[in-house]
Amino acid sequence: MEKEKKEKKEKAETVPKNDGMWLLKSIFSKKSNTDGDADSNVKSSPDQNPPFPFLSAHANAVVSLCSKTLGISTNALQEQFDLELPDNLKQPDSHARNFLEFCSYKALGLAITQPNYLNDKEFRRLTFDMMIAWEVPGVASDQIDKVDDKKTVGPEAFARIAPACPVIADITTVHNLFDVLTSSSGPRLHFLVYDKYLRSLEKIIKFVQNAVGPQVISNLSLAEDEIIIDIDGTVPTQPVLQHIGMSAWPGRLTLTNHALYFESGVGLYDKAVRYDLAKEMKQVIKPELTGPLGARLFDKAVMYKSTSIAEPVYLEFPEFKGSSRRDYWLDICLEIHRAHKFTRKYNMKGNQLSEALARAILGIFRFRAVREAFRVSSSNYKTLLCFNLAESLPGGDMIMQTLSSRLTLISPTAGQQEILSSPNANRKHVLPAALMTLITLKIVPSKEGELNGEATYQGVDVCVGESNPLEAVVKQLKLDTGMAEAAQATVDQVKVEGIDTNLAVMKELLFPLIETYNRLQRLISWDDPFKSTMFVLFTSYLIYTDWIKYALPSIFVFLALVMLWRRYTWNKRQLGAFKIVAPPSKNAVEQLLTLQEAITQAESLIQSGNIILLKTRALLYAVAPQATVKLSIVLVLTGTVIAVLPLKYLMLLVFVESFTMNMPLRKETSERGLRRIREWWVRIPAAPVELVKPDDKKRK
The missing domain is CATH 2.30.29.30 (Pleckstrin-homology domain (PH domain)/Phosphotyrosine-binding domain (PTB))
Structure with a gap:
């Protein structure tokens, strides 16, 4: 039984290596429709074999074209599909699409081994027909979306078929490429736009070759x-x-x-x-x-x-x-x-390094082709360059980690004998498809004993009925990016112009903190002795009993409970707009004066900070000997107290001392002590500063 199965498989895999493009041209030898409708291909190539009952008419026509491109019958293709793919890919709900993908990947694997396949109009039409058939593979879904009586393609079909030709699309940027190509036609891709892109890409390839x-x-x-x-x-x-x-x-x-x-x-x-x-x-x-x-x-x-x-x-x-x-x-x-x-x-060598660079090179070719054909440039998240996308996309490091794990499956010294033709074969190594594409296009020379583009091969990023890990990561990050862009849109909406207006917004947003600070100031000032006394006694008790350490965690837990309560009780309510009373409008001159005043205040604060630092430097270097001696004694006493007293007593001492300074019994003494400290600080000289102009050699 095993021998019979092996012979059957060998018979099914009899594929001519050099006649693929000749067969493809012979299929389309009839006069094609010139109105830009890609359906002209499938109508001009009737299959000699009976159609499959589980496929739509369009899918049957595409399978017929694939069989003739490969030089084998459609029945032989079905035998290969049954032998090479696991049973879970043959379920009734996905059998038609998986079989279509299998045939498409097989045919493209042979077609792209020809050096000038991008220049072949029939090849461009065939790939577009594959995308159309992917959307309507079964008899139950034989309805093709049309725009202006022309068949169009959606993003998922494009993402499944286009990466099978590494020069056309990369799995990490294929959705961005689709968005660029359909920027003027909505969510559907026209054949004329797709054909223009491939013709521009072919011109770029020729330029690089020469x-x-x-x-x-x-x-x-x-x-x-x-x-x-x-x-x-x-x-x-x-x-x-x-x-x-x-x-x-x-x-x-x-x-x-x-x-x-x-x-x-x-x-x-x-x-x-x-x-x-x-x-x-x-x-x-x-x-x-x-x-x-x-x-x-x-x-x-x-x-x-x-x-x-x-x-x-x-x-x-x-x-x-x-x-x-x-x-x-x-x-x-x-x-x-x-x-x-x-x-x-990731310490890549040999074919792994060459494959990574080949991906970057092909991405640049695609970017340049789109730029020259449609006069567009990439934005932050819509870039067509794989490594730039990973750098700019939130969570893009996950793309690089997944890509590195895929490239490590490439043998650093893979030879021609390791190249397999099955799109789902269980192999130890995957193939450097981008590198082999550059070899096929005669951009990279093929060395003897190394990889060359003379065999049927499948791209690393496509697999029948399965999602590439890179594709899954990119889709998830695309969802996250959509959330980030939506959040950024709300940020752009709430931005206001003018310094005074922004200060008014900030004041209203910080109102709870400002109000809390004002109440603490009233308690510290002892305007209401009863409230201040109760606050001091209560806080002192918390410090003494070590309950103060639970204050900050309690605040965090309280905030978490409030947010969860809002989450589950207000989940259907919209957050109302934060209403702020706008300050009187100012003209441009008044706003400049306000800005100048703010800059002057900031400069004054910086000057005060520098003076403090320079006086501290003078104390450290004993520029004022008497002040240095007094400060040294205070530092020694303070260090001794900190070393001897337990932390809670130290906290209690600092709190009581600072909070009772303005109480009626201590107010006069405290003011006198602060005045003596200020007088002592004023008598300390600042350390000298000398400004030296830089020697600008460039201007000389």
Whole structure:
């Protein structure tokens, strides 16, 4: 029985390696519909095998296309599905969709081994048809959503099919990519938009393939495994300016998977200066202001600083309006830097390191394709770059931990013999799909004995009927991000303008604390001797009996009980707006005067603090000998009392002394004692201060 099953499996897995794209083209040899409707593919390729009764008409057509792409019958595909997948993926409620995913992943695994598959219109249509069929796999759900009589795709279908082609989407950013592509068409993706994205992506790939020339190699001195990702500054009207100190030079900027290179000049370039992004040199990469002669005028530059250079370097990207050029270069430089930081943190070597960098490179390609095709840039949470997303997303470190656990399953020295074609095979190692994609696209050279793109393979991030751990983490963080964004929206709504208005809001919000402080002041002033006496006796009793240590915990428990009571009794009520009486409106000049007064008061407080510190320094260094002797005696006596008396008696002594200073019996004596202390403090000189001007070598 086992022998028969093995022979059956071997027969089902007979897949031609080199004829996949020829078969795909032969399927679509008929004239296709030119109105942009992706359904033209499935109508022009009737299957010779009978359709499966559990699949919808569209899903049957897609399965037929997959079988012809693979060069095997649909029955053979079903046999492979039955043999390779566990029984829990064959339940009636999910059987149709899982079978469709199996066939789609198999066909895409073969199709993407061809070097120019992005340029093939039939391939682009097939992937879109797979997404449409994913939404309506069974006969009970054979209703396709249409917009303007054109079939469209939803986010879940896109997220399940697109990552099977690593160059098209990454599992960590696939939902962000869908949001960008559908920003102008609502929650559904049109084929025309999807096709435009892939055509733009194909142009980016061609640019990178042709970026390396003899002059570039001689100027940059690239390492063997170094790949050029993007170049800017080659057009005279759009230069890149390098600022160091007060000097600036135009030139050409090149980003590789290891460093930034700047070549000064226009047309003819000098030897490149290298700014490393890979090694640990405490690099700082951030947006910065630049201008002529060191002036900070234009927010269009990226600052690079590391321990390998003496002073920061500013790379300016001039443009008439906005700073999209600068933002793009800032994002892609940070992506490469953070990818290397990730590999160092988890000590990755070999194919594991190459796969992490390949993910970053493919993410940059996608980001650039979207930017050039649709003129959009990434926001904080909608970035298309994996490592930047993990840095900016709340809880993004969980993405990096999950990704590292996935990459550790990649054999550091995997060879061709370890490549498997099954999308759900039980294997010890997973495959470096992003790296193999770069090899297939001839961006990374394939070395003898190492991975190459000549075999059918499946992406690391897709698995029939199962959710990738990365996908689960990203979905959870996306929910948390939605809550954070909603909370931030409420923060933006309650922000008010004007110093006096903000002070009024703060005063009202702190009213309970202010009122508590005022009542304590009245008790300390002994305006009502009875209340003050009772308060002193009650607090003294709590200190003496050690009950005072439960005061703070009791406050915390009381607050917790109040919040829980509000939670379960007011859960259906809306929190009313906090009403605040607005102060009289002030014009711009009055607000400036208010600000000046506040700054003057803050300066006065800082001056008072400095005087206290300087007089303390004078006492420590015995500038006033008599005062120093008296303070030393007081410190010795105080230290002795603290060492001898138990803590509760010490607390009781301090409390009674401070709280009874203004009682009628002690008020005159206390005022006299405080006056003597102030007079003693006034007679202490401040330690001298000398201001030295810095020697500004740059300006000289």
